[in-house]
Every structure is written in structure tokens, then in C-alpha cells.
Amino acid sequence: MGVQIAFWLFAILVAGTALYAAVAPKIVHAAFSLMATFFGVAGIYAILGSDFLAVTQVLVYVGGIMVLIVFGVLLTDRVPEEYKVVAPRRWLPALIAGGLCFAAIAGALKSTVWPISSSTPLGDATSTVEGIGRSLLTDYLIPFEFASILLLVVLVGAARLARGQVR
Amino acid sequence: MNGLSLNHFLILGALLFSVGVLCVTLRRNAIGVLIGIEMMLNAANVNLVAFSRWHGHVDGAVYAIFVIMLAAAEAAVALAIVLNVFHHSASVSTDDYTEMKG
Numbered sequence: 337m338g339v340q341i342a343f344w345l346f347a348i349l350v351a352g353t354a355l356y357a358a359v360a361p362k363i364v365h366a367a368f369s370l371m372a373t374f375f376g377v378a379g380i381y382a383i384l385g386s387d388f389l390a391v392t393q394v395l396v397y398v399g400g401i402m403v404l405i406v407f408g409v410l411l412t413d414r415v416p417e418e419y420k421v422v423a424p425r426r427w428l429p430a431l432i433a434g435g436l437c438f439a440a441i442a443g444a445l446k447s448t449v450w451p452i453s454s455s456t457p458l459g460d461a462t463s464t465v466e467g468i469g470r471s472l473l474t475d476y477l478i479p480f481e482f483a484s485i486l487l488l489v490v491l492v493g494a495a496r497l498a499r500g501q502v503r
Numbered sequence: 504m505n506g507l508s509l510n511h512f513l514i515l516g517a518l519l520f521s522v523g524v525l526c527v528t529l530r531r532n533a534i535g536v537l538i539g540i541e542m543m544l545n546a547a548n549v550n551l552v553a554f555s556r557w558h559g560h561v562d563g564a565v566y567a568i569f570v571i572m573l574a575a576a577e578a579a580v581a582l583a584i585v586l587n588v589f590h591h592s593a594s595v596s597t598d599d600y601t602e603m604k605g
Contacts, residue, residue, distance in 0.1 A: 340506045347515050354519055354542055358526035363535055366526075370538050373519075377545050380515065383507075384556045386564050389548075389571075396571050401541060401578045408534045408582040412595040426529050434525030441517035445510055452509065452557050467561035468568065476565055483572050490576040497583035 343383050350376035364409050371402050388465045512553035520546035531596045533585045537578065544574045 350373055357369040374397040381390040472480050519542055526539030548567045555563025589595055 337506070343507055343511065347511075350515065351518055351522070354522040354526075357538055357542070358522050358529060363532050366535060366538055370541065373542065374545070377519075377549060380512070380549055381552055384512065384552050386552050386555070386567075389552055389564055389567055392568065392571060393548075396575055397541075397545075400575055404578050404582050405534060405538065405541075408537075408585060411586060412534065412589045426531070430525050430528035433528045434521045437524045438517055438521035441520065442514060445513050445517065450509065450557075464561050464564055468564055471561055471565045472568075475562075476569075479569060483569060486576060487572065490579055494579040494583040497580065497587050 339383060342379070346376045346379035346383065349373075350380065363413070364406070367402070367405050367409050370405070371398055374398050374402065385462075386464050388463075388468055509553060509557050513550055516546045516549040516553070518546075519543075519549065531598055533588075533595045533597055533600075534582070536597060537581050537585070540581075541574060541578065544570055544577075 353369045353372040353376065357366040357373060360366040360369060374393060378390045378393040378397075381393055523539045523542030523546060526542060527536050530536050530539065548570050551563040551567045551570070553563075555561060555567070585595060588600060592599055594600075
């Protein structure tokens with residue numbers, strides 16, 4: 337019962353703050369609303385028993401990506417008209433796109449029978465850290481190494497891009 | 504997981520993804536579009552972790568880690584590009600990025 341209450345609290349937090357981040361008139365409000373969304377998703381991971389991912393979500397999203405986004409907002413927010421970020425004429429196509437997307441996914445979920453053996457989660461909710469660590473260094477070693485190369489390339493590329501024109 | 508089915512989490516993921524689509528199509532600000540993309544990546548992660556839990560092994564969680572890694576890389580590069588274009592055209596509105604038309 338407690339898990340259920342926690343799920344609904346986090347689900348309402350995620351849905352509400354995500355919706356506000358989508359429609360907030362000021363982009364900086366959207367950015368901080370998105371931070372609450374990230375915390376809510378971390379809570380959902382915790383409910384699902386993924387302790388490692390919940391911590392990683394807070395570290396990477398709230399600690400890293402949010403800082404990047406807020407910096408981006410602060411560095412580009414010199415134009416006052418840009419505060420009005422929601423264009424009125426875009427409401428109809430945006431609502432149609434979002435609504436169709438949700439209807440399609442929800443319809444597919446309703447009609448799909450997943451090949452899972454039980455209606456309750458398998459295994460007990462022990463810590464996933466050991467399993468993830470083993471997977472990363474055995475079955476997923478090549479993707480893991482590619483990920484490090486990608487991060488290096490991104491580090492160099494982002495620094496080069498953000499530096500702008502070099503005389 | 505008393506009373507919670509897999510579909511609870513999948514519907515939450517679908518909702519978050521649709522709000523991300525709404526955000527991407529609604530926003531004129533390039534950073535707003537980026538916010539929507541982050542929402543969609545998070546929605547995919549919710550689904551991956553839910554399936555991982557219901558199948559009883561960690562593969563889904565490992566995929567989710569790679570998605571988080573990609574999201575961080577994407578955010579860094581996208582913001583660098585936005586800052587660069589902002590220096591170029593003094594605007595973050597996606598409507599003003601018309602010079603890239605072929």
C-alpha cells in the first residue's frame with residue numbers, strides 16, 4: 337500500500353511538472369520544473385528497485401544536465417521577447433501531435449500481451465549495483481568502451497563548438 | 504509490488520513521452536526543445552527500468568545507463584550548438600534559424 341501511494345505521488349509529480357515545463361511561459365521556470373520531473377523519475381526508479389539508476393539519475397540529470405540547461409538559459413536570455421516562448425499558433429498542432437502520440441502508445445499498450453511470465457516483478461528487490469557492474473564489464477564491455485570514446489569526443493567537440501570563432 | 508502492474512509504469516512513460524512531444528512542438532526556444540527531448544529520453548528510461556524489473560534481470564537498467572550517458576552527451580553538444588548559433592544570429596528562436604535551408 338505504501339508503495340502504491342508513493343507511486344501515485346511520484347507519478348503526479350512527474351506528470352504535473354513535465355506538463356508545466358512544456359507550457360511554462362518563462363523558459364527558466366520550465367528548466368526548474370524539469371528538475372522536479374527528474375527528481376520524480378528518480379523516485380519512480382527507486383520504486384522499481386533500481387537503486388543505482390535512481391542515484392545516477394539525480395547525479396547526471398539534476399547535477400549535470402540541469403546545470404547545462406540553466407547555463408544555456410542564462411547565457412541566451414538577453415532578448416526580452418524570447419520570454420514568450422510558447423507561440424499561440426502552435427497550440428493546435430502541438431496538442432494534436434502530443435495527443436496522437438499518447439493515444440497510439442496507450443492503444444498499443446492496451447492490446448499488447450507482454451511475454452512476461454507473471455503479473456508481479458520477478459526476483460526480490462535486492463541491490464542492482466552488483467548485477468549492473470558485472471553486466472557492464474562482461475556482456476556490455478564493448479558498448480561501455482564505445483561510450484567512453486563517445487564521451488571523450490563529445491567533451492572535445494562541445495568545447496570546440498562553444499568556443500566559437502578562433503582567430 | 505502490491506497493486507502496481509507493469510502497465511502503470513508504461514502508461515506513465517507514455518504520458519511523459521507525449522508531454523515531451525508536446526514540448527518539442529510547442530516551444531520556439533531552442534533550449535525549450537532540448538527540455539522536451541530530455542523528457543522523451545526519461546520516458547524511454549522509465550519503460551526500460553520497468554521491463555528490467557519485471558523480467559528480473561538488469562539488462563534494461565544497463566540500457567538505461569547508456570541512455571543517460573547519451574542524454575548527457577546530447578545535452579552538452581546541443582547547448583554548445585545553441586550558444587554558437589546564438590552568437591551568430593543573436594536569437595534562440597527556432598523560427599529564426601532559417602539560414603540552414605538548402
